[in-house]
Amino acid sequence: MPLSQFMGAANAHYYATRDPFGAGGDFVTAPEISQMFGELVGLWCADLWHRADRPDVAWVELGPGRGTLAADALRAMAKTGLAPPAHFVETSPTLRSLQAERVPGATWHDAIDTLPTDRPLLIVANEFFDALPIRQLVRGAEGWRERLVACQDTLFLPIAGPAVPDTVIPARLRDAVPGSVLEVSPAAVALMRALARRLASQGGAVLVIDYGHEGPALGDTFQAVRAHTRANPYEAPGERDLTAHVDFTTLAAAAQVEGATVFGPLEQAEWLVRLGIDARAAALGRAAPAQAEGIAAARMRLVNDMGTLFKALAVVAPGWPEPAAFNHPSP
Secondary structure, eight states: OBHHHHHHHHHHHHHHTOOOBSTTSSBOOHHHHOHHHHHHHHHHHHHHHHHTTOOOOEEEEESOTTSHHHHHHHHHHHTTTOOOOEEEEOOOHHHHHHHHHHSTTOEEESSGGGSOSSSOEEEEEESOGGGSOOEEEEEETTEEEEEEEEEETTEEEEEEEEEEOGGGSOGGGTTOOTTOEEEEOHHHHHHHHHHHHHHHHHOEEEEEEEEEESSSOBOOOOEEEETTEEEOTTSSTTSSEEEOOEEHHHHHHHHHHTTOEEEEEEEHHHHHHHHTHHHHHHHHHHHOGGGHHHHHHHHHIIIIISTTTEEEEEEEOTTOOOOTTOOSOOO
8 A cells, every 4th residue: 555545544543542642642742841832822823813903713723632732822812802713623532522621612623624614714733744644755776666555464564666757756856866765745735725725715824833844855754653752653553653744845835826825934943932932931930930940941842852843834814914923925
């Protein structure tokens, strides 16, 4: 089967059957590190809403985890006068129940198709696109081939698949050395185009925060995490988190094709600092001196440890104001 099919099926089972977040799970995301992250996301949305003349909007989160980010963001937004209805795109029954504890009254969706169509949408996708299925194209001695996954007894192994026409490979990468890997995500492109079409017709913005690069670039980033440790991504499918780095350049181009304006990507560290994480950390430390050391450590983790690999990308509806913290629109 194609790697994209293997990854999609494995992740669908994985997320449907557990809570993978936190110290007792497989990984920790930024909202679980500190409330500051979700608060700044919420204030970023509120600022954009204010400068767009305060329309009736809906808050949307794709893959909201435990609901931690949404709870922190909605609390921060409420202090500015913004109290939008919350809509979660989530298929996992386990995670839906955790989200309901933190954000009572939210509305759940299996896909973006059923999101509201009568108002602008403020959409957040934190560590969502990295879990979408990818295809891997591998340069062989006689050209490019798609990587497949084969099953032998109870083992899953990557194998060379059918030849891929050179025309699907970016021109500057076609003559790469044998063994080179190019990753593409048709699922991510299709989703971003659909979101951008929503913005074009309804207004609003999409904020994507994830780890990745400005591509297209060569490299095998397909990985698995189990109990906070790197694992074999082909072993025990459905029992570990499978991800790949996000190609922000391709995401930006997909949004622009549909008429949206793109800002970034910007490193998470710079984005958080521009939004005022240092001032917020200082205020929290003064309010709770006994926790000041932990607050400083959380700030360090968000800015120093995660801050360069993780990036933020803003996609804004035509006619909407420039979002805070970003530079000029991307070309």
